[in-house]
Amino acid sequence: MQHISAVCAAMNALNFEIVSSDSLGYARRGRMTLAHGVVETPVFMPVGTQATVKSMTPADLTDDIQASIILGNTYHLMLRPGADLIEKMGGLHRFMAWDRPILTDSGGFQVWSLGELRKIEEHGVRFRSHIDGAAVFLGPKESMKIQQQLGSDIVMAFDECTPYPATFAEAESSMLMSMRWALECREQLPMNEKQALFGIVQGGMYSELRIQSLQALAEIPLEGIAIGGLSVGEPKQEMMAMLDALAPHLPKEKPHYVMGVGTPDDLIEGIDRGIDMFDCVMPTRNARNGTLFTDDGKLNIKNLCHAEDPRPIMADCTCYTCQTFSRAYLRHLYMTKEILSSRLNTLHNLHYYCALMQRARTALEEGVWPEFRNQFLQRYRSDA
Numbered sequence: 001m002q003h004i005s006a007v008c009a010a011m012n013a014l015n016f017e018i019v020s021s022d023s024l025g026y027a028r029r030g031r032m033t034l035a036h037g038v039v040e041t042p043v044f045m046p047v048g049t050q051a052t053v054k055s056m057t058p059a060d061l062t063d064d065i066q067a068s069i070i071l072g073n074t075y076h077l078m079l080r081p082g083a084d085l086i087e088k089m090g091g092l093h094r095f096m097a098w099d100r101p102i103l104t105d106s107g108g109f110q111v112w113s114l115g116e117l118r119k120i121e122e123h124g125v126r127f128r129s130h131i132d133g134a135a136v137f138l139g140p141k142e143s144m145k146i147q148q149q150l151g152s153d154i155v156m157a158f159d160e161c162t163p164y165p166a167t168f169a170e171a172e173s174s175m176l177m178s179m180r181w182a183l184e185c186r187e188q189l190p191m192n193e194k195q196a197l198f199g200i201v202q203g204g205m206y207s208e209l210r211i212q213s214l215q216a217l218a219e220i221p222l223e224g225i226a227i228g229g230l231s232v233g234e235p236k237q238e239m240m241a242m243l244d245a246l247a248p249h250l251p252k253e254k255p256h257y258v259m260g261v262g263t264p265d266d267l268i269e270g271i272d273r274g275i276d277m278f279d280c281v282m283p284t285r286n287a288r289n290g291t292l293f294t295d296d297g298k299l300n301i302k303n304l305c306h307a308e309d310p311r312p313i314m315a316d317c318t319c320y321t322c323q324t325f326s327r328a329y330l331r332h333l334y335m336t337k338e339i340l341s342s343r344l345n346t347l348h349n350l351h352y353y354c355a356l357m358q359r360a361r362t363a364l365e366e367g368v369w370p371e372f373r374n375q376f377l378q379r380y381r382s383d384a
Contacts, residue, residue, distance in 0.1 A: 013153070014196035014223040016255050022369040026247045026274035029364035032255055034101045034153040035194045036093060039068045041255065041276040042360050044267065044353045045103060047284060049073045050080070051096040054284050055343040056350070058098050064320050065350045066358075068100055069153075071279045074146050075107030075138070079129050083149040091151030103279075104152035106143045106185075108200075109228070109260070112161035120160065120177075123184070140181045144188035148195065154224065155197050157185040162204040162229045171204030178202045179216040186220050196223035198257060204229060205238050207245035214249050225250060226257040227275075236266075243273040250274050264293055264356055265380050268373055271360055283353050287345035290334045293352045295379055301345070306331045319351035320344075 014034055021028035030041040046053045046061060048070045053061060061067040072092055077083060089095045092102055111118055111125045118127040124139020143158035159178035162171050182199045189197055199217040203209030217225060227246060230239045243258070250256050257277035258270050267278050283293060290302045294314045301313075312322035313330070321330070321344045333341035363372035 012223075013192055013194055014255075016224075016253065018252070020365050020367075022272075022364060023367075024370065025272060026250075027271050027364060027369050027373075028274065028276070029361050030255065030276055032101075032276075034069075034196065036099060036101045036153050037068065039101055040361060042267075042271045042357050043068060043277055044357050045069050045071045045277065045279040046350050046354075047071050047279055047281050048096070048098075048102075049281075050076050051086075051092060053346075053350070054288070055339075055346050058096070060347060061098075061350075062100070064347060065354050067350065067354055070098065070100070070102055072102055072104045072150065072152065073107065073110065074104050074143055074150070074156075075110035077104075077150060078107065078138070078146050079131055079136070083146040087149040087151075091149075093151060101153040102150075103154035103277075104147050104150055104156065105259075106147070106156040106158040106200075107138055108143075108156075108159045109161050111138060112163070122177075124158070125160075140184040141188050144185055148189065152195065155185075155189060155195050156226065157182045157197060157199050157222075159200045159202060159228060161232065162202050164205065164229075164233045166204045168204075168206055168209070171202075171206050171209055174204070175202040175209050175213050179213060182217060182222075183220055186222065191221060191223075198222060198224035198226045200226045200228040200259070201246065202229050205234060205242065207242065210242055210246055211249055214246060218251065222254070224255045224257060226259055226277075228259045230258060231260045231262050231266075231280075239266075240269060240273075243270060243275070247273045264353070265377055267353070267356065268360065268376055272369075272373055278357075283349035284346050287349045288342045290341075290345065292345060293349050295376070296382065297380055301327065301331050301334050303331075313348055314352070317348065317352065318355070319348050321348040321351075 016032050019029045019031055032039040046067050086092055086095050114127050118125050124137055126137050129136055140158040147155040158181050160174050162174045199222045201213045203213045255276045256274055258275045260280055262280050292299045292313050306327040309327040311327055314322055363369045
């Protein structure tokens with residue numbers, strides 16, 4: 001593996017610096033510089049699975065939500081409209097009119113979610129498209145090629161998401177395969193000036209396997225470290241136990257990304273354990289179902305108590321939805337199934353998540369992270 005490092009040492013698609021950190025723990029305030037711009041961390045990445053964040057325009061994402069990076073998905077884009085077409089259209093950034101950084105998931109999680117419809121082999125997975133049933137093979141080589149065609153700023157290594165629950169032997173076998181695949185991904189996508197590669201820590205709910213996975217990834221020249229296989233059905237205390245086990249071992253010089261997590265309090269707990277990057281479909285999916293996030297927990301706009309309520313979702317929220325509309329109006333839109341309901345609810349939820357990350361960054365800059373963390377968690381969970 002040293003030959004990969006030697007050849008690529010001069011290339012750098014990602015620069016990461018720590019601006020400030022919590023002196024008593026692992027939380028830190030950082031800055032990533034990528035090919036399409038600067039990302040301040042901790043950061044939440046809105047999910048744009050199929051080259052769109054549902055119901056949001058790029059202007060919404062930049063002007064109101066102030067998102068600095070979004071996520072796309074290799075699995076869905078390879079099936080529809082196809083990586084060849086996106087490449088022909090100038091790459092994913094131009095295709096979706098988004099000029100800021102993009103991270104693309106490798107497709108491993110989506111393939112895992114197919115369950116018995118997939119067949120795992122040494123160099124990838126055979127499965128049938130959920131769209132038309134066509135036979136598809138996706139492995140490290142194919143995933144890297146597709147993500148190169150997409151032109152994302154951050155490329156995720158192809159991995160197998162360890163199921164929950166899993167025996168130690170099952171988790172170990174799965175993790176070791178993911179580590180072999182991570183090396184193959186680096187060989188297929190050498191270091192360059194445009195695309196950074198993140199490896200993914202696996203190992204199920206076994207801390208010793210998680211640490212072994214992290215040590216294996218440390219032998220590969222990767223620009224960042226992600227933690228996968230969490231929020232897949234395990235109790236929240238087990239998820240946090242895995243983050244606790246990894247926190248002392250995460251490489252300080254690289255950004256840390258926990259995949260598919262989660263609720264606002266999950267994000268704050270993750271930051272406290274050294275996590276810099278988050279993504280989750282929760283704010284967009286919940287918005288379409290009439291659930292809105294606030295500092296006091298979730299608000300269900302469907303409830304009758306909001307029918308004549310003139311207040312905004314949150315009094316101190318600066319999003320367009322809160323600055324313009326009442327809870328009564330938002331409930332009316334939802335109950336009448338108006339398209340605007342999804343749009344306004346999504347705008348608030350994503351604004352809330354991104355603003356929460358800004359508040360976390362400010363607390364870290366000002367040296368008051370423990371106070372901010374404790375106050376937020378106490379208030380958010382007060383009705384739990």
